Amino acid sequence: MDQFLAVLADGIIYSAWLFIAAIGLTLIYGVMKIVNVTHGSFYALGAYAGASLTGAWVARGLPVEWSYAVLLAGALAVALVVAPLIERGILRFMYARDEVVILLITYALFLILEDTIKLVWGVNPYFAAEPYALLGSFEVAGLPYPTYNLILVALAVVSGGGLAWMLQATRVGKLLVSVIHDPEVSRAMGINVGRYYLVTFTFGSLLAALGGSFTAPTVSVVPGLGVEVIVLSFAVVVIGGLGSLPGAALGAIIVGLVRSICVHYAPELELFVIYFVMAMVLAFRPRGLFSLAEPRKI
Amino acid sequence: MRRDRTPLLLGVLFLVVAAAGPWIPPWALFILTIAFAKGLVALGLMLFLRAGLVSFGQALYYCAGAYAAGALGRYLGVSDIFLMMAAGCAAAALLGFILGFLLAKYRGIFFGLLSLALSMILYGLLVKNEALGSTDGFNILPSTLFGVRPSQEWLRYAVALSAAGVALAAAYLVHRYLKTPLGRLAPAIKDNEIRVEYMGASARHAIHTKYVIAAALSGIGGALAATTVGHIDPDMSYWTTSGEFIFMAILAGTGSVVAPFAGALIFGVIHTTAYDLSPNTWQMFLGTSLLLLIVFLPEGLWSLFRRRKAA
């Protein structure tokens, strides 16, 4: 029973992290139909901004209790500056191209951003463990769990729930759904699709940056942080269905629990199993577990 | 009827390597050999690109070929370079044949993502596999040719020449393939797959065939790279490795079977010089080049040659 609880707790925490990491990616795909590799870059940018700002904050002797706001501010700063630059500066001109080409463009941008991060922040690791340490730990089945992890879970729930509410209940959300279903028709109805793309890209990137920023206190922030995140996010999003919000949640839960089980019982399968599930879903239900019916082509 | 100059070009290239080789310094021969190895992978990618497909996981076969060659050396004590390449080719081709049944059904993003997932599966398996050295991988013995171990000074030349021979021969075979009706089908599949079916051909069969050929080529490349570098590790299957191959293929374009090797060589030279000059801006440079290529030269560098000919 203890073992079971441990597996479950680990799984939930990992799922929360995966969900935060993946939700922006699926949102951007759903609205703009692009697979955005810079997603990993924003995660890394958020981590670096959050860690460096928090480090500076604490070094000045300012209250650690406010560091959570600092993490938030860091993520906001990088997302609000870099995302519009990318979208307006480059992506905007490429929407007519094939989706694979756009993916390669975002991959190129990812490479550029990786080194930009190195240039700005250097290659030495950043540590900003204060927000993490401040909250101490609690016990689950005799094992200590950092209370900080609950913040991650809370962040996942808030962002997922908030986004879902926004799409269903607000006017902006409903217009966004229209753009998701058919940009051409939306344009014809007078919706400024270009603006929605900009907002979506920025917001999705912000979510990635938040994920990086709030994870930063739990790891050492080093170059290459974004690399693994991208592929894992892909896996989660593909499993749930590209563009599906509930799908991202389901995908995150599946991957999180499966990984947790593996870590506890079959560690050598840990990395393999995630991509295996991704491949299986692609093989049998390429549109994901939450797919809509596919329209006929002729 | 324009005479086909490609076989001649391939032959000349081989002779150039053979003749000039002994005077080229070993580090340059190393780069050249790796260019042939990676060029083979890029050649395979070119086959897909012509049909409008991009594989984000070609590193799977590169790695599989490398580990097959490595296993041959580690467990059977084989070090003959041609046997290594044959083993890499066979292992990768078999894997490609099996996985091809699945992959040939997909197009666009899904083809790309599925191939990516498969390459990461191999990565995940290898990283955790203690017997094969997990993240460290393992070393490979220096190559022998037909039972003879070349002396240290001739080793690089011998390897480079073998690489050139195999790679250019493979390029010739691919060139021949591209002239068959099945080989010519690629641009048609890209443009209008439905029409292809209604003309009585199977797009899936064509893609499966190309997939196996590309896998085989990548396997040879992987084995060759492994034995040249002397070391293999799971990173050979990581998605960033696939990214490098894609860069080479896009740089080369789809115009000629020689182009992927040129693309790989350019990549190799730039990588060595740029990385030495400034390791922390290498990726930025790569990314910028890729972006410029996609935006301004989507047909690859080779299209520059073609435009000049037409003008």
Next chain:
Amino acid sequence: MNPILDARGLNKNFGAVTAASDINVAVEKDSVVGLIGTNGAGKTTFINMITGYLKPDRGAIHYEGRDITRLPPRDITRLGICRSFQIPQLYSSLTVRENMHVALGIVLRNAGLGGFFSTGEPRVPGYDAPVSEVAERILERFGLTQYRDQNAQVLPGGVRKLLDIALTMAAKPRILLLDEPTSGVSSEEKFGIMEMVMGAVKAEGATVLFVEHDMEVVARFAQRVLAFYDGRIIADAPPQAALADPEVRRYVVGGELHRMDEAAARA
């Protein structure tokens, strides 16, 4: 007399919509059959079932005595039943000549020729000449020679139609299915296209089924007319009789009565 194509008891439903209701058609070899009917009447569904794009819920289709009901489009094409498309399906980034080369290349491959191990220039079966020569011949017959180096996507509408049909006929089909061969084409060109096609058909010999909305074209070229309505065939007769049929006039032709009368008078 054995019909070359025999459809028996074809039924097809899409949810609540009946696209085909107990269709029975026997087509004689070398005949020319016109299929008429308003949009949604079932003509395209019928063609889609013959060519294997759709499978009927019930019923069977026999071609030269062989059951082809469940075969995929690719196999049906290889057996000799080829179709053209309402919206021309071309290889848009290839030139007209290259389009034809692809078509003939497939013909070669299906005959087992021109493979990896073959040497020399293979000769296309049915034409006994190399691909480039046959391509020129076909393009010339359809008046496409002047366009041969232009990319398919820049061609004008009528030319696209002709190319689509030329590609379909490259394989020398035994049964030719033309889906609205003159739609989207100016009225001056309509007859020209059909004349060209029928000329080619006469030279090679083939059974033709064509879907048409223009009654003049139907009256001029069809030997037999099948009128569709609501998934059923409501008339099966030579053009003059079919176009005079009151049910056909009511359900198929609608308000075009005076044009139709002219066509009937001319036929």
